[in-house]
Amino acid sequence: MIGPILEARELVKRFGELEAVKGVSFTIERGESFGFLGPNGAGKTSTMRMISAVSRPSSGSLTILGLDPSTHGPEIRGRIGVVPQEDTLELELSVRQNLEMFGRYFDLPHAILRERASELLEFAQLSERANDKVDDLSGGMKRRLTIARALINRPELLILDEPTTGLDPQARHLLWERLYRLKREGVTQIITTHYMDEAEQLCDRLVVMDHGSIVAEGPPRELIARHSTREVVELRFGTDSHEELHDRLAPFAQRIEVLPDRILLYVDEGDDTLREIHEVGIVPMSALVRRSSLEDVFLRLTGRTLVD
Numbered sequence: 001m002i003g004p005i006l007e008a009r010e011l012v013k014r015f016g017e018l019e020a021v022k023g024v025s026f027t028i029e030r031g032e033s034f035g036f037l038g039p040n041g042a043g044k045t046s047t048m049r050m051i052s053a054v055s056r057p058s059s060g061s062l063t064i065l066g067l068d069p070s071t072h073g074p075e076i077r078g079r080i081g082v083v084p085q086e087d088t089l090e091l092e093l094s095v096r097q098n099l100e101m102f103g104r105y106f107d108l109p110h111a112i113l114r115e116r117a118s119e120l121l122e123f124a125q126l127s128e129r130a131n132d133k134v135d136d137l138s139g140g141m142k143r144r145l146t147i148a149r150a151l152i153n154r155p156e157l158l159i160l161d162e163p164t165t166g167l168d169p170q171a172r173h174l175l176w177e178r179l180y181r182l183k184r185e186g187v188t189q190i191i192t193t194h195y196m197d198e199a200e201q202l203c204d205r206l207v208v209m210d211h212g213s214i215v216a217e218g219p220p221r222e223l224i225a226r227h228s229t230r231e232v233v234e235l236r237f238g239t240d241s242h243e244e245l246h247d248r249l250a251p252f253a254q255r256i257e258v259l260p261d262r263i264l265l266y267v268d269e270g271d272d273t274l275r276e277i278h279e280v281g282i283v284p285m286s287a288l289v290r291r292s293s294l295e296d297v298f299l300r301l302t303g304r305t306l307v308d
Contacts, residue, residue: 024212032204034205085165147163176198191203232270236287
């Protein structure tokens, strides 16, 4: 296929009087991992449904795999894979049966189904659990099975809606490794997430959405460099006098954010700033120096944190 794998221009989705997606435009190239970052209500899910060819745009243009989803919806859905936010597995069936049953929707011959199911069980590191009921799996195993199921038709485009929500750190990192492997194999990925570390790890480019609009677009590190400082000093005081402290701390930072539980100082050299603060007699209960993240970008652009 020549050209981008997906192209959206002035995409709008309305539900009655509510405009959930407000004229967003973006292009996704073949082989790219592209992210949508933002809190609940930002318009991510409505956008995902449109680019999964299951919900028609209210206005604007959308091309997926070079096709118009309003006229080629079934063909597009046969060439993409979708990992929903919630696992929708058949709990009483075995792991292998879940894969093979889903493959029948694509009219795959039984012999090919068996072969692909075996390949995907190995990919998801579930070969030893192939004959176990899904209900007996851990949350991380169910999530890997859901991703494996979405790959049964060997999709050119994989859409993942909040792929690691609710998983412990070990399960998240194992899932990341599986997604890295898919990227190396050339599978284009679209990922929505609340987690800034996940977006930084997995996405070549991303958009930040808020209230149905795109407020920033670019590679993660470029967005951080453009909208934040090199480092952030997090200060906790255990007091309600944050506004008073804001005025005392202002000379030490390029920008200050006062949150309910902490104050963030945006600076280039965090250790130097922390030493200067102590020298003038400002002593926090605790202090942390860290590098800027996508959460700081979101806070700068929207005035709120990624997870409210």
